[in-house]
Amino acid sequence: MATTKHTLVALVEDKPGVLNRVASLFRRRGFNIDSITVGQSETPNISRMTIVVDGTNTSVEQVRKQLDKLIETTRVTDITGDNIVVRELALFKVKTTSANRSEVIQIVDIFRANIVDVSSDSLMVEVTGDEDKLNSLLKLLASFGVKEVCRTGRIAMTRGIINETTHKGAKQAEASEEKSK
Secondary structure, eight states: OOOEEEEEEEOOOOOTTTHHHHHHHHHHTTHHHHEEEEESSSSSEEEEEEEEEEOOOOHHHHHHHHHHHTTEEEEEEEETTTTTOOOOOOOEEEEEEEEEEHHHHHHHTTTEEEEEEEEESSEEEEEOHHHHHHHOOOOHHHTOOOEEEEEEEOEEOOOOOHHHHHHHHHHHHHHHHHOOO
């Protein structure tokens, strides 16, 4: 069976040690985490983890189920096959001289990236986009010399599709509203 990159989204309680337990679960199952990002969610005291792992559908589903059983976990979803928006953020520190600085700036503009720091021998570039966009920009900037790279990893959300549970709840609310009239 072929392995593919899977994007899992986990809503977890915002407590010390939760990230360690999640990472340990993947380690015990022999998965390398390609990226993991954690931040606040729309619900107080609940964090949203976006985890990217490489594996077969079956093995990732087993890990997803085990992750869902952790006490601190509210919900875990594999959004790999869904219609999603994926982004990463990166900072690239690029070597520049007075002779090539304008060329670097033109490349940065083409990618709709921002220059966030300037020094006599470098520019720091901030770019947001999908993995391919970041890799393409990095490849072009490599010819000038890249001093440093810092990337966030993937964050992802499903597009504005109505959730099945929410949709059922909305239909039930509409039905009871109609009955009360």
